[in-house]
Amino acid sequence: MLKTTRAEFDALTPVGQALARPEVPESLTAANERLRDTAEARWPFEPQRLLEAAREATGLDDFGDDYFREALDQLCASIQNELDLSPVGRRNLHGQILDHLVQRLRFVDLWKRQPEILDEPIEAPIIIVGLPRSGTTFLQQLLAADERLRPIPFWENLAPLPAHDPAIRPPEDAPLIAQAEANVEGLRRTAPGLLALHQLGAEDPEEEIYLLGPAFATTVYEWVYMVPGFASWFAKADHRAGYRFFRQVLQTLQWMRGGRRRFLLKAPQHMEQLVPLLEAFPDAVIVETVRDPLTAASSLANLCCYGQRLRTERPDPLAAGVASEAIVSRLVQSYIRDRDLPFVDARFVTVPFADLMREPVALAERVLTAAGLDLTDETRAEMQRYLDANEGKERAPVDYGPADFGIDIPRLRDRFQGYYARFGLSPDPKFAA
Template identity: 30%
Template sequence: MSRISDLLDAARGATGLDNFGDDSFREGLERLIASGDGEARLNDAGRRMFDGQIVMLLMKRLEVEDWYARHPEIDEQEIVAPLMVLGLPRTGSTALHCLLGEDPAVRVMRNWECMNPCPPPETATYDTDPRIALMDEQMKRRDEMTPRMKQMLPSTSTSPTEDQLTMGYNFVSQIFQASFHIPSYAQWLHHDADLEPTFRYVKRVLKLLQWRCPPGRWRLKNPTYSMFITALDKVFPDARYCMTHRDVANVIPSVADLYYEMHKPNTDTPDKLWLGKINEEFGLLGMQRMIAFRDAGNEQRFFDIHFAPFQKDPFPTMAKLYEFLGEEFTPEAEARMRAWRENTPRDKHGRHEYDGADYGLSTAELRETFRFYTDRYEVPLGKD
């Protein structure tokens, strides 16, 4: 326990705060540390990264709780009918999220505020907040450490981002296995963890971000939603969903390669076969649970998007999505989206090349394993 106590004390010392809120984060933290210390084979840089990330997340949690303690009225904020983008990763969901984020009538979580939500942003300074420049520097360092990341996940400090890091405030998140070899933690996360408290904490952070910086029509995106859809639904019962689709042979190996790029700085012995296995498991469980949820009377809450036609021309699909939501697709929103697309062409930083065989993944076997999913949603198989 001294290991955990030392990390908690480091966060307290760095912030001068001591209230972590409820104890829902402790099981995930304990399992993460046990798995990281026992299985991750960290090098010196990896150990600093592992401990540093834990302390950083604990600090953010302390800061969130401090704002709530001083301003309990934050909890009166309502998160109403968010649109949640989900499905397998690497299916065009990032581009979709970025396009959605160009609509000035909606709210997305952007990289800089996800990394530093406190003090909560304000409308008057949202576009000039000094944390944007701070995030610029952090992203430059990321690109220097892992230069292929720009090909895999082109992003800026103001780009919309997933709430994976926010889930990390509760230490129940896939961000950890994306960077560290932690099989026992991943096993617990995929099969035994209770995600409802984590999604409630995500909502807590959304309320904080919305408090002084409306609008409150949220557009959220996270592939993890698919795996934990029933817990997500308990916390956001009025959510609508947009599910993106693509050939799994262009998805699972790509994610494994992304994880490999993130693992490399932290260990001298990255395990490519485990990266393939854990991502195939994540995708399989996610699609099985998602289909069961849709079949349980929730089909009308979903809007489906296929990768290739959306990449070719997203705007007919965007118009239909707004119609599904019952919202106006304004000329201003469309113009801003078109400008973003022209300035952010696909493969802007080079094409992401990878070989699934490096990760023990076979195109034929993946397609057979996921046939229940691709047949159901008529997902085209082949290069796109």
């Protein structure tokens, strides 16, 4: 997927070879052929042209604070210089960036017309921060059984604002839900294994990396497309303004759709943005799920490499391994750096993965108690219903490992020593060097 890297096919493991030369649906092949001659001209990654396209699409021209412009410039340069996109991948990535710019224009316009939105209280959200494959999705969906909590469903992450004027309440959300259902169905046709690797439903809770998109304070581009230049810039940048914008987005969702329930959020990217996160939400309850980070590195590499078939015609497992090592290392090292800073009002709850799998309701109750909530009989029954339904779901077999992506186990073990020590973790024996 990167222009500068090409894994030698014969040197890959059998799993790596299957990922590097995947079987793809004929419809995807045909779409790439149909768009091949026009894709570059139709979907350029030029900041000024993207900004102008967003203005033309909305009739609006105020993007608000221009801090996001550096992120847009860096992202476009990284895409142009580093990515080997297929025509379909180019179209989809261009559309995603444009959509985030359109959303930004519409949010800023709404706030100017309805300034009371920014007075909406966001009180003590529960925010799950943990590595991929450490139980974050499971715990979020378990806690979502409590009707006092308000997760962000996938459809609202993708399209938080209705097609009509969002000042008109209540919004018409049915088309947005249908759009997300079509999105999931499209993935089911073109990359069915992706849904086995990452559970996704239009109305299921989903991590808010898409909602951070209009602020350009999101890792969604880095995690999905692998853009090392942008990733390097992102890791060093100050994202406090982006997280303030994200808080305003949540205020808008609450104002539009009502309820004033406590937000239940979740995203691994928050591990390296703990300071911006807690500046935006100083009274948050932070739920930290902990597990051997090598599980996260392998899982993220597999998910990223599998998804590359939708974005490039030359997936590269080794490049996915390099990117995943870098991402997980950043998350771990940043979290250890910031975890014990004096956040006055925040509360932290540690949830070991093994304990969560063994006693999920007890762990959920621990989280609710830390948030000042009791576990009601109704919520306990809903949680049990979720567990019973989840028990029967088919799960994708884990038939990959670090070696399939060139991940160096001893090197990562050394990088993660501080994390193991901080949370009393023992390295998972299945990742023997």
